[in-house]
Amino acid sequence: MNKTKLTLKDVAEQLGVSTATISNAFNRPDQLSKTKREEILAQCKKIGYSGPNKAAQILRKGTSNIVALVLADSISYMVSDPVASTFIKGVSSTLQENGKHLLLYAGDSDSILDVVDFVDGFICYGQPRNSNLVSELAVSPKPVVTVDFDIEDKPSINIDNEEAAYRVASHALNEGDNVAIFGLRLIDSPSTCRIYDNPLIDVDSSIAHRRLDGYLRAATEKSISVSNERIWHLPESDRHFARQAAKEVLTSSPRPNVVLCMSDIIALELLHLALEMGIKVPEELKITGFDGIEEAERTRPRLTTVCQSSSEKGVEATKALLNQVTAKSTLPFELQVGDTV
Amino acid sequence: MNKTKLTLKDVAEQLGVSTATISNAFNRPDQLSKTKREEILAQCKKIGYSGPNKAAQILRKGTSNIVALVLADSISYMVSDPVASTFIKGVSSTLQENGKHLLLYAGDSDSILDVVDFVDGFICYGQPRNSNLVSELAVSPKPVVTVDFDIEDKPSINIDNEEAAYRVASHALNEGDNVAIFGLRLIDSPSTCRIYDNPLIDVDSSIAHRRLDGYLRAATEKSISVSNERIWHLPESDRHFARQAAKEVLTSSPRPNVVLCMSDIIALELLHLALEMGIKVPEELKITGFDGIEEAERTRPRLTTVCQSSSEKGVEATKALLNQVTAKSTLPFELQVGDTV
DNA sequence: CTGTTAGCGCATTCAC
């Protein structure tokens, strides 16, 4: 048992060969004979040398096999969100297949600078809460792939949110409907509220605004107008925020007969509260969701929603990063008709 | 705009000071005057130098601020499990507070050797599916903290699983009861089944066997015997596995009037199926869970279970790692009486 | 308080 950790140099001395030979045995099999290589590896194993030091390799090679997944929010929040965790699944399984490691990075961190030097690239899932990260990613020397939002000149994975929202809303709406919308992060407020005349945030870049565009396009086509006091802002796709909005909307008068929700989580919360209150769905209240999470499939009545495959997004984003793809790509979505419309 | 990335040496030259001064300005404020330091930092900012290269620091200092969280299973599975994701929350928030980064590591990986050189330590949550990892962690030169299982001589965070199981079972059981148990990973099988005479796995180290001990102690005290055909094995705490076990147990004859479940997820699935089948809970069927997840609090009737704070486990494990604690510690649990017993 | 120097452990030239 050696007390101090073996280095490549130690091993080379012990085996009576040069350091390059040991290095090649581990990294470049073509540089030496098969028998010699295997002999060396066997010897190394015997003396307890498990290969070149990774920290040194990172410096020397400039690659670490570590990919940073930058989340929109704190890790705490994202990891319990079913949509985000499904995305993480897709990323992690693809990384694992390719021998890469996953570093989880919070979107409310100050900066990516303290990892940019040693990670091989970034997957950025949703617009980070700290917009500083976006600027840093934009000029990062390491590859970046964004998902559910865009950075100029960087590859991205998206669905057509406007069209998806339009499709589900078109399915739900009829002329004369009284419509409310549960939106996500539309204005700059930490709590659930109607948007009224508050300034909208990230109108150009946020998917929430694309979805809103789609909803409103469908409404307009049916000659329905939706005023700003019928549009709720929820800071997160979270059932607690949703519950409050649901209470407000279901006790408002006149009560809307359609509520378009920007996520399944908030749609389900509304659905539950409506049923508790004895409101008939869809006869008295129609509800649409967004995402297509598993819980929505299990719930009765089944939620009408737009399915996007979050895990596939994760897979595609990871592949795009690993293969140095530079194009932006748009994934398909699917209208899923349930019982709530 | 410099095309090639600036190094500390470049900067030192440009500013006309030595490399050590630049290094000290960033790393050891006490080594130079405040004014000089601030002047240097300002200059660096101006020329676009954001600090010493982290990859080089990792090699030089031997620390990276990266902590690996080794999960029991694939990341895919763990990230959607509410108990695990709550644990991850605790870990990630504590790491973030301390400026550390989180590397997620799958328990079905081949080896920890490809990260051991550059991470600062390991938190191991549950016994990794690949037992090889346990051997490697046992001799790791980097600090290790285990949670929900033990490695000799390494600090750990646990609850008293035997006692917790005993307590909830004692609450549920009455003399003459017909008892079934839904256990986790009791035998080596990838599918739901009764354990019969199959060889039990990890009897000494697994928390599932401690819980089983507790259940059986409570049963024995009430003069109840539980045969091996009344004990189910589920490979994971997953609703799909649970559904199958639930079907089996609810259609078995004589049907048990108490089912002790080793997780809330599987208890809830059993509860749902029982209600679908028109079985009255708790009159005809009593159910206990384990963990105390949020969904169990929301569900009606409320599940009787044992609450353990997974997020606190995460916090404590992280603190133990960062503070180099060496003692094993046991966290409290709490019996949560609901409506299902 | 500041500058010089010697590695951290390795991979890659380039000669042989």
Added chain:
DNA sequence: GTGAATGCGCTAACAG
């Protein structure tokens, strides 16, 4: 196929 030399970018020790 192999071995010696250079430096990846930095920090800690030391000398001034």
